[in-house]
Structure formats: structure tokens, C-alpha cells
Amino acid sequence: xxxxxxxxxxxxxxxxxxxxxxxxxxxxxxxxxxxxxxxxxxxxxxxxxxxxxxxxxxxxxxxxxxxxxxxxxxxxxxxxxxxxxxxxxxxxxxxxxxxxxxxxxxxxxxxxxxxxxxxxxxxxxxxxxxxxxxxxxxxxxxxxxxxxxxxxxxxxxxxxxxxxxxxx
Numbered sequence: 001x002x003x004x005x006x007x008x009x010x011x012x013x014x015x016x017x018x019x020x021x022x023x024x025x026x027x028x029x030x031x032x033x034x035x036x037x038x039x040x041x042x043x044x045x046x047x048x049x050x051x052x053x054x055x056x057x058x059x060x061x062x063x064x065x066x067x068x069x070x071x072x073x074x075x076x077x078x079x080x081x082x083x084x085x086x087x088x089x090x091x092x093x094x095x096x097x098x099x100x101x102x103x104x105x106x107x108x109x110x111x112x113x114x115x116x117x118x119x120x121x122x123x124x125x126x127x128x129x130x131x132x133x134x135x136x137x138x139x140x141x142x143x144x145x146x147x148x149x150x151x152x153x154x155x156x157x158x159x160x161x162x163x164x165x166x167x168x
Contacts, residue, residue, distance in 0.1 A: 058079060058080065058081040058166075059079070059080055059081070059165045059166060060077065060078060060079035060080070060097070061077070061078055061079075061165075062075050062076070062077050062078070063075065063076050063077075063078065063101075063103055063151050063153070065101070065103070065151075065153035065155060066153065066155050067101050067102070068101075068102060068153070068154040068155060074100060074101035075101070076096055076098060076099040076100065076101045076103050077096070077097045077098045077099075078094055078095065078096050078097060078099075078105055078149070079094070079095060079097050080092065080093060080094035080095075080107065080147060080149055080165040080166060081093060081166065082109070082144055082147040082165075082166035082167075082168055083144070083168065084137075084143045084144040084145060084168040085139070085143070087143040088139050088140065088143055089136065089137050089138060089139030089140070089142070089143060089144070090109075090136065090137050090143050090144030090168065091109060091134055091135060091136040091137070091144055092107055092108075092109040092134070092135060092144055092146075092147025092165075092166050093107065093123070093132045093133060093134035093135075093147075094106075094107040094123075094126075094132070094133050094147075094149045094165065095126065095129075095130060095131055095132045095133065096126065096127075096128065096129045096130070096131070097129065097130070098129060099127065099128070099129050101153070102127060102154065103127075103151055103152065103153050103154065104125050104126070104127055104151065104152035104154065104159075105125070105126050105127075105133060105149065105150075105151055106122065106123055106124070106125045106126070106133055106149070106150060106151075106152075106159075107122075107123045107133050107134075107135065107147060107148065107149045107150075107165075108120045108121060108122040108123065108135060108147070108148050108162065109121045109135040109136070109137060109144050109146070109147055110144070110145050110146040110147075110148075111137035111138065111142040111143070111144060111145075112137075112142055112143055112144075112145040113141065113142050118142065118145070121135035121136065121137065122135060123135045125152075144168060145167065145168055146164060146166065146167050146168075147164070147165050147166035147167075148162035148163060148164050148165065149162065149163060149165050150162045150163065
């Protein structure tokens with residue numbers, strides 16, 4: 001005797017709902033809300049409020065300094081973004097949107113393990129326009145909670161200090 005297809009669909013939806021609830025429970029156990037606790041010494045400040053986002057958030061800016069080997073001021077523009085995939089992995093990245101000055105850009109991501117511990121992941125150095133310098137955190141065991149950027153104007157002073165461009 002054939003079964004009613006509506007009952008089969010309803011039963012399947014119920015089982016998928018139970019499975020989804022189980023996955024949420026496991027993720028909640030592995031990555032507790034306390035994962036945004038104060039970072040350890042030498043780590044970034046925890047003064048920012050943790051915010052969960054499934055979409056990247058962006059920031060941008062301009063760097064003005066003397067061009068290498070000249071006394072001429074020049075401005076290069078950059079943009080950056082980050083996403084922590086609702087505190088499950090994530091990344092930060094920066095790029096030059098316009099770099100007529102030949103400056104260098106580099107970023108780093110704070111990968112938060114929870115309970116105040118974590119580590120920095122540092123990108124490569126980028127000179128060209130529209131090339132992302134990007135670092136990522138390992139899903140399940142950490143998540144991106146801060147992105148910082150710094151610049152080298154190649155004017156003999158070396159790299160600027162890192163500045164925060166994204167928190168999540």
C-alpha cells in the first residue's frame with residue numbers, strides 16, 4: 001500500500017530540523033559566548049563589542065607621505081574588510097584601490113580561541129592596486145575578531161604602527 005507523500009515530506013522536514021538543532025548545539029558548545037573575553041597580554045584590546053555578522057564589513061582610508069626618494073607628498077587610497085562567519089573562522093583583508101606612490105601595505109588578523117587566548121596571522125606585503133593582502137582563521141577552533149593594517153612609505157622610517165580597521 002503506497003504511503004502518503006505529504007507525511008513523508010513532513011517527517012523528513014522534522015528530521016532535518018532535529019539535525020540542524022544538533023549542529024547549533026555542537027557549535028554553541030565548541031564556541032561559547034565567553035569566546036570574546038579579554039585577550040591575553042600582547043594581544044589586541046578587547047574594548048570593542050563583539051558583533052556577529054554573516055556579511056563582511058568594510059573600512060577605507062588614505063595614506064599621505066613623501067614619495068620614495070623625493071620631497072613630494074603623495075596620497076594612496078586603500079580599503080579593507082573582515083568577516084568572522086558568526087564567530088566560526090573568518091578573515092580580514094586589505095588592498096590598495098589606488099597606489100600611485102608605490103607604498104607597501106600589510107594586514108594581520110587576530111584569531112581568537114576564546115577565553116582570552118589567540119594569535120596573529122599576518123599577510124604578505126602588497127604594492128599593486130586591487131590585490132588583496134589576506135589572512136584567515138581556522139574554523140571551529142578560532143574566529144577573526146580584529147583586523148589591523150600598517151603601511152611602509154619607503155621614506156627611510158620603516159613601517160607605521162598597526163592600526164585597527166575592523167573588529168567583529
